[in-house]
Amino acid sequence: MPPPRSLQDLPPKAAHYCLGVERFIRDELRADLSGARVLVAFSGGLDSTALLLSMRYLAGRLDLDLRAAHLDHGLRSESAAQAEACAAFCEKHSVSLYRHRLELDPTSKGLEERARSARYTFLEKVREETGASWILTAHQADDLVEDVLLRLVRGTGWPELGGMPGRDEKRRLLRPLLASPRRDLQVFLEQIDANWLEDTSNVSLEHRRNRFRHQVVPLLEKENPNLSEAVHRLWSLARWDEDFWREMGESAVPANNRDGSILLAAEELAAAPRALRLRRFKAALEALGPGQPLMRNLLNLDQAFLERRTGSTIQFPGGKIAEVKRHVVCFSRTPDSATYND
Template structure:
């Protein structure tokens, strides 16, 4: 369908109690686990028209009438599939029926990918995030809400494991990314629940055929590896949700360590720290210097060089950042 039916529940009270509770659960997750108070805020939903972002728009729409915040939507037509105009039409009509502002833009993602020399998935993400950032500016939005859910998180954890993430990175994507003002209110909810919810509300949604494309790593993880894992443990999604929670708590703990300035990484301070603390601190100082993920192996080598007092040893990190061992400690430098 390219237009969403108009006769859908308009408030929490119009929903079956279990689905009203479901919306309230998502609201509590944002408040308690992400630490975000939406009261009086403006939230932009990244709306592809798929079941996840449709569910997200609906959940926030129902919550917004209770908590008093404003919901807007943004749809980017990637021009990659013949159905994409239909996706845009669906997004527009869904928002219209709910009385939600919706911006639809278009981008030749295939050309962008070629220009940048990156994959379609990455180019699409880049284009969307650029649109969201522009609309935050022009539309005065405080947060950008994305429809990632627990199946996405499971894939993400597996992909991070495969690529060789450290900890707490291995526990998956954050629910709140302050740098880009992103929030993921549905992150601990299985996709099957979102499907049941949208089915109940009755708006319908658009299927994304690219999800079945086996040339994308993500789809191979989703369609080949995850089903084997879920055969071993049908409650694997619970394992992932638990790991995510542990990761958030520990990330917060290590973030607290950073409070000391990175300019001041002298030997006295470094010697007072446990190796685990030093490794997290190195990473935090590098992250502050700009984009580029520090590799755990290089951090280990840096710490070894510091312990062995290998003065003048220089370590290169992605993003052209460097760390140098000096007589008085470790000095981090940005790209020059």
């Protein structure tokens, strides 16, 4: 049986689901995709299949130029066959697919992170080559719940505790399904009689995310069946807070000194509320490059500053340090780069 050709051909509930995705992109992600070229990260699994098809049926309404990209990591015996299945699926739905295969060593350390990094590098390469405005990934509401819990366990501060952003300007990423629970995606695909591939790696409890998915989240959902909705509200609050600070200009930091360090004046910090002071610390650290400024370290720095412990240094991930001086707090990447004396 051929698939539905347009949004108008869908069953009413499936069409309503697609329109809900459009509304989330427009109202919550504040992205205008009208006439845009977009690239869907397509693995063939349930989530990315729902994303690709929802955008496929919105393409006529939004005048979208829809493309897809599939990266075969070469880590499973069935991955080549799955790549072929993805190609056949895209051909069936008249979507151009860009494919690439890697040969990663499955026994190497940090495999999950290297695979993730390779995936985003590939997607960005295809985006640039095709001139796409955005990369669309299929992270959905259940992924957001897991992400928030993982961030909580790691000690992530606010507003990052609210979970992954739905819109990432720097990487040109959109996550249109963040408000859609996985069960809704499955119902949508079943209504239009669409098939998807099962990823056997999602069952293994070797990865922490899978342990949260199969063991921790079900326990929390017994306590609160509306856990996903609660997390979405938290996500929304975090985004509003980020927008507020951005509009207030409080994420801006002084330019780097010639030695690469960043200085914040102690007098201005002392006059600021703690929430603002912590945000300025965080902005200075982020301006120095990669490495997440953990909340625990930020609080330790703030306490050292309040107690005027001149000479105290706090280390942060990414080879960064903050040193409390008499008239400034100095942020640098290495001890040797902090040359300011007062």
